[in-house]
Amino acid sequence: MTSSSSKPRILVSRAIFPEVLAQLEAVFEVEHNQADDVWSAQDLTARLQGKDGVLTTGGERISAELLQACPQLKICANMAVGFNNFDVPAMTASGVQGTNAPDVLTETTADFGFALMMATARRMAESEHFLRAGLWKRWSYDMFCGSDIHGATLGILGMGRIGQGIARRGFHGFGMKVIYHNRSRLDAGLEAACGAQYVDKATLLAQADHLVLVLPYSAESHHSIGAAELALMKPTATLTNIARGGIVDDAALAHALRSGQIAAAGLDVFEGEPQVHPDLLTVPNVVLTPHIASATLNTRRAMAQLAADNLLRFFATGEVLTPVNTLGTVRR
Numbered sequence: 001m002t003s004s005s006s007k008p009r010i011l012v013s014r015a016i017f018p019e020v021l022a023q024l025e026a027v028f029e030v031e032h033n034q035a036d037d038v039w040s041a042q043d044l045t046a047r048l049q050g051k052d053g054v055l056t057t058g059g060e061r062i063s064a065e066l067l068q069a070c071p072q073l074k075i076c077a078n079m080a081v082g083f084n085n086f087d088v089p090a091m092t093a094s095g096v097q098g099t100n101a102p103d104v105l106t107e108t109t110a111d112f113g114f115a116l117m118m119a120t121a122r123r124m125a126e127s128e129h130f131l132r133a134g135l136w137k138r139w140s141y142d143m144f145c146g147s148d149i150h151g152a153t154l155g156i157l158g159m160g161r162i163g164q165g166i167a168r169r170g171f172h173g174f175g176m177k178v179i180y181h182n183r184s185r186l187d188a189g190l191e192a193a194c195g196a197q198y199v200d201k202a203t204l205l206a207q208a209d210h211l212v213l214v215l216p217y218s219a220e221s222h223h224s225i226g227a228a229e230l231a232l233m234k235p236t237a238t239l240t241n242i243a244r245g246g247i248v249d250d251a252a253l254a255h256a257l258r259s260g261q262i263a264a265a266g267l268d269v270f271e272g273e274p275q276v277h278p279d280l281l282t283v284p285n286v287v288l289t290p291h292i293a294s295a296t297l298n299t300r301r302a303m304a305q306l307a308a309d310n311l312l313r314f315f316a317t318g319e320v321l322t323p324v325n326t327l328g329t330v331r332r
Helices: 018-025 041-047 064-069 088-094 106-121 124-132 161-174 188-194 201-207 227-232 250-259 297-317
Strands: 009-012 029-031 053-056 075-078 097-099 153-157 177-181 196-198 210-213 238-241 264-267 286-288
Touching (some): 009 018, 018 029, 018 297, 041 064, 064 088, 075 297, 097 297, 106 124, 106 161, 106 210, 106 238, 106 264, 106 297, 153 161, 153 201, 161 177, 161 196, 188 196, 201 227, 227 250
Parallel strands (some): 009 053, 153 177, 153 210, 210 238, 238 264, 264 286
């Protein structure tokens, strides 16, 4: 892939585990960002001059403009399962390989999604804020009454590996009725393993007691949940988003929460993150977390390792472990 007289040059765009960085430094000429500075698009383009590869973490945009300005770049390895930060058609047209980090975060993210749903349903954040503020003076029969998880109807929008993991937890662990909507229906064996029933989107919204969003972000899925969709949900329902910001219209959701159109929401992702819509910060019936669904040490280490392994494999053999595009020709 590169001249035998020199090591490939790569950029690691954010801080990663030191032991993974050391593996890369043993093979490549590495420019790293262990200070974990957040670079602008212009900064990233400047840092990528003369680089053969880059390890990204999901927030760094690989655009057509950047690719044109960085003609030596051959591979972008994302330390995330999502890759909406990649302009995949432009990368393919330019002969640049893209990779992501699927599978290694499936179970951890499903754990977190289910936990966030439970915290939302049982009003844990509201009650903790109440206690910390010194407002707990006495017991009352309806104090922070939420809604049950066991026996309730779990609705899942997006039924990939993580969605299936959440479905299994609900069906096998909590005796939930599981319904789902997806671009394509699962085969009968997977549906049986998840205890899941396929329904159309309108039915999903109308019947779910707890709706969990696990679909990838794209132009087509932008604002998949907006004012019209929220109006179809039960006033007792909860919504949990562990997918991507932009799938939910955050302004419409804040209005629905404040007006009681739905009971509560749990959000790990936001439009324009790390910025959060200010209206979401002023409604009490929402649990907010800073995009941490995959945040266990074991899982984050595995994500970094898979991104590194993709770089190592690519420059050794021309192949990768987890491609997001198929190239006809590769940049030389």
